[in-house]
Amino acid sequence: MNQYTFTSGHRNVLFGAIGIGIVCLILTWIGDDAYHTRFWSNFLHNSVFFTMVACMAVFFIAASITAYSGWHTTFKRIWEAYSMFLIVGVVLLAVVGLGNYMHWHHLYHWSNAADVETDSVLKGKSSFLNNNWYMFGTLIFGGVWAFFAHKLRSLSLDEDNDGDKNFGKHKTMRKYAAVLLPIIGFTSAALIWLWVMSVDAHWYSTLFAWYATASAFVAMIAFTILLIIFLKSNGYFSLVNENHIHDLGKYLFAISIFWTYLWFSQFMLIWYANIGEETIYFRERYDNYPALFFGNLIINFLVPFFILMRNDTKRKFGSASFVAIIMVLGHWLDYFLMIKPGALITRNHALGHGHEAEAGAVGHGEAGGHAVEHVSNFVAGFTMPGLLEIGTFIGFLGLFLYVALTILSKSSLVPKNDPYLDESVHHHVI
Amino acid sequence: MAQDNNREVIYGLYDDEEDLLRAVKLAKTDHLDIYDVFSPFPVHGLDPLLGLEESRLHQAGFIYGALGTMTAFLGMSWIFTKDWPNIFGGKPYWSVPAFIPITFELTVLFAAIGMTVTFYVINGLGPGVVNKHLDDRITDDKFCIAFDKSSVSSEKAQAFFKSTGASEVNSKTI
Numbered sequence: 185m186n187q188y189t190f191t192s193g194h195r196n197v198l199f200g201a202i203g204i205g206i207v208c209l210i211l212t213w214i215g216d217d218a219y220h221t222r223f224w225s226n227f228l229h230n231s232v233f234f235t236m237v238a239c240m241a242v243f244f245i246a247a248s249i250t251a252y253s254g255w256h257t258t259f260k261r262i263w264e265a266y267s268m269f270l271i272v273g274v275v276l277l278a279v280v281g282l283g284n285y286m287h288w289h290h291l292y293h294w295s296n297a298a299d300v301e302t303d304s305v306l307k308g309k310s311s312f313l314n315n316n317w318y319m320f321g322t323l324i325f326g327g328v329w330a331f332f333a334h335k336l337r338s339l340s341l342d343e344d345n346d347g348d349k350n351f352g353k354h355k356t357m358r359k360y361a362a363v364l365l366p367i368i369g370f371t372s373a374a375l376i377w378l379w380v381m382s383v384d385a386h387w388y389s390t391l392f393a394w395y396a397t398a399s400a401f402v403a404m405i406a407f408t409i410l411l412i413i414f415l416k417s418n419g420y421f422s423l424v425n426e427n428h429i430h431d432l433g434k435y436l437f438a439i440s441i442f443w444t445y446l447w448f449s450q451f452m453l454i455w456y457a458n459i460g461e462e463t464i465y466f467r468e469r470y471d472n473y474p475a476l477f478f479g480n481l482i483i484n485f486l487v488p489f490f491i492l493m494r495n496d497t498k499r500k501f502g503s504a505s506f507v508a509i510i511m512v513l514g515h516w517l518d519y520f521l522m523i524k525p526g527a528l529i530t531r532n533h534a535l536g537h538g539h540e541a542e543a544g545a546v547g548h549g550e551a552g553g554h555a556v557e558h559v560s561n562f563v564a565g566f567t568m569p570g571l572l573e574i575g576t577f578i579g580f581l582g583l584f585l586y587v588a589l590t591i592l593s594k595s596s597l598v599p600k601n602d603p604y605l606d607e608s609v610h611h612h613v614i
Numbered sequence: 615m616a617q618d619n620n621r622e623v624i625y626g627l628y629d630d631e632e633d634l635l636r637a638v639k640l641a642k643t644d645h646l647d648i649y650d651v652f653s654p655f656p657v658h659g660l661d662p663l664l665g666l667e668e669s670r671l672h673q674a675g676f677i678y679g680a681l682g683t684m685t686a687f688l689g690m691s692w693i694f695t696k697d698w699p700n701i702f703g704g705k706p707y708w709s710v711p712a713f714i715p716i717t718f719e720l721t722v723l724f725a726a727i728g729m730t731v732t733f734y735v736i737n738g739l740g741p742g743v744v745n746k747h748l749d750d751r752i753t754d755d756k757f758c759i760a761f762d763k764s765s766v767s768s769e770k771a772q773a774f775f776k777s778t779g780a781s782e783v784n785s786k787t788i
Contacts, residue, residue, distance in 0.1 A: 452711045456703065493676075495668075612658070
């Protein structure tokens, strides 16, 4: 079967998932504080996670085209489908950006004009960390990604009906891909700073964008493995076999180690230099989120490292999909741990308790060690993901897959005129 | 293998690895017992055709790597807490994060050197070792199938090499 049909069965399951997500978002909203921080941080967390997954999909398409890579061609429609979620993702994040203007939420300390006036660190960053940069950065940069994702996909679809022996469409794609790579390299870093890193507004790390991007990359590969195996079990993708899963498994293994390398590089430099305004990020997570802090490393490093080390575990669908599920959840937790502690500190600050919480602020540096003991209590939905967080994740996952499968059902699964199709069909790694 | 002496082999040389693969396939279906196959580079798909087992070199590599991890980590732990405790940058004696890079390096070093030495020893390679080749050209551009004359008769082998397009057939005692 070369054409995926989005059956009503699949559709209903995904509608159900989206329904769970909406119910959970509403329940979160109802039981929330005055700023609805739990609601908005969940919204931001999931929007960023899935948008970055889509961003990594279009990045990997562009990188593969530029590298003359052919092994992925039989299933490249999956990445094209994932990348089209960017349009939805940019809209979701623009809602957060609009919230900055309208004061719907209090996720970002830098968007509070009164605080910025009295805070020299935030004031110094205000030429970048401001509402306009957030909004227009999201719309313009995210829009550019979405444009390229759309362009690369439509050229790929045109190629299906094009018997051109000179592969003109593919050559055009090559140009678009080469232009996209530097753009996405710089803009994704800027958007990660705005969306995620600026939640801890006083803190910054030059490695953070790489680290967050590697996290999303692993999740994207894991989603790819899972969707391929799911569609194969439904009789599609007969050309995709364990050799392709093997290579995806290698990516899952390799980028997991790359992620760990970045995690550790960021951690060790900060640990070694021991500067209060930098260590606060890890101090906060180490003291108040120990299970997630160490669990993050165990799930996202030790599990793929030891399970996927062998040849056969990358090839077997059972072990590959098992690790892929753990990776999706693990990197979702990783983004949770990037966003939630900072959001909680900003909320406590805004609500007036724990005014010493942002110990990184000027004049509070020395108080950093003392600040921790005041904020160390368990807070539902922040210290640990609760049922509402998991439900929201299911909702966003449903939305992501709904968009991806709708796109997937609109074209042939096999790009029959792609110059690399034959190479991919005969891909053989052992 | 170097330890076998006075083995009479008849071997055919092929110009192309595709011819070699086809010939090996045919030898399998004709139940001709191949003594060995030589090629200047790894030919994709040859190992499963010859029924070769997966190499266990990587398992040795894992053990060497784990040995490197232990050596580095336990070594540094002992040195910096018991043998010669020093304070660096106000950090505790047992500073695990600072040990990680060196632990990683020694893991890689032990695995790499251990696997290389193991590979050389298993294959009888090493500095000063002279290996007998059936034909020098199999290290350059020829692909070779060799039969042991005690299991495959010369006539049978000649016929096989002729039918599979070998460019040259020779006999040799090794």
